Amino acid sequence: MFSVVGPETRAGSVGKLPTAPSRAQVAWRDLAEGAARSWMWVALALQDIKLRYRGSILGPFWLTISTLVMVVAMGAIYSTLFHMDAASYLPYLGIGLVIWQFISTVVTEGCDTFLRAESVIQQIPIPFSVHAYRAVCRNLLVLAHSFVIIPIAIVIFGPPISWRVVEAVAGLVMLAIDALWISVLLGMISARFRDVPPIVGNFLQVAFFLTPVFWPIEAVGGWKRLLALNPLFAAIDVIRAPLLGKAAVPTSWAIVFVSTVVGCAVTFLLFARFRTRIAYWI
């Protein structure tokens, strides 16, 4: 299924064996063949979700409810703390939290991309990228469930709906691409270095408080320009601001583009170099 296929060679004609393709070509083929098997990773992702919520009546809508509870609870406290009116703060917080949850699970589970597929990787030759596509697809499905609360919040609290929604969709697409390279990159690093997952976990906890997820970026006054450089904030901002009918912080789109391009490039180089080592690492 995953072999080097070359021109026909007759028995004994050793001299005419095909030359092996370059590492970059093989890596690219892995990504392309993985993408072509969308039926495989979509079904695997659905299976993941189904098994995770087997035996619960609400199923994945537990996520919707837990997000809702969190938004209402935090909304009540922080709108008072920040002296903001709940009607504008709740949608801001809701979108921020939903997207943060997505980023945070992508990063945490990204460490596990290849490790959790250990038995499969060591027994069956399927493209490595399938495992990453599966992780991204699973988390997008989870996101879709908790995202339900956002239209509700928008309808209730009524920020103006405008053509900017298109911008938010573009932001989501970029986020999905980011999720892919993060899953591959962290998956590889964690397969090799087993202390990376806890380090990443700590980093995420700190990042949650340092990133304007639940507090408005205006609240920091002069520090705003510096904090706006945080790529995590930029990724949230290009989705959240348009949904609230506002313009994103001017630098956000540039940061999103740069971090996506750099992330993809670095990941591809490392993937091309170390792809074949993954089976040895896990």
Place this chain on the structure above:
Amino acid sequence: MSYLRVRGLSVEFPIYQGGNRSLKKSLLAKTTQGNLAKDARDRLNVLALSDINLDIEEGDRLAVLGANGAGKSTLLKVLAGIYEPTSGGLYATGRVSALLTASVGLNPDATGRENIVLRGMYMDIHPREMRTRVDAIAEFSELGYHLDLPVRTYSTGMVIRLCFAIATSVRPEILLMDEWLAAGDARFLAKARRRMADFVGASSILVLASHSIPILEEWCNRAILLDHGRIVEMGSVKEIAAAYQQAA
């Protein structure tokens, strides 16, 4: 026409242990020239296969013999494309199916029915196609109503039956097998043997690793003997079996 060509192939396993599994220690070792964190460098390499040269042609049924740890499973995994050779080359035309371990890709929490589809996906078969085979697999594996229960409730024999039925429901081109599939439990055996004959007969190339000489003599027409990761002898199954038993 299917074939497999192996040229000067070696596989070295790095043994990761303790310190070199740690990013922190590996970084420390780099920046302090290894003074501070010596254990980050305690990397051992095990040479699992060394300078393997092998031509496998259409119609070949190759038996792989060797003591435990001689490199039989590693050879199968390299041929399957799971491990990239550390040096040397591997060339293949034809679809390679690897049946190395019984329970791979099974999800213990999913039902037997779901696992048939799941396992099929790992064999690169679309769920739609796999669903059409569920009834045949159910009948052959004799699991009855158990198919609707989670696989973790199965006995070992039931798992083997399910895996055997799924694995042999495809038509392989190049078939790489470890001995589990050729075994099977006593009551199931006669039926399994007939199915096995069809299954192996349909493949254009078979590579079978086993310790059981009768099984190898039944299925194979060529043999190699591995020792410490090298091919020490190559020939007919009879000759190699004799050499293997002499060495043991």
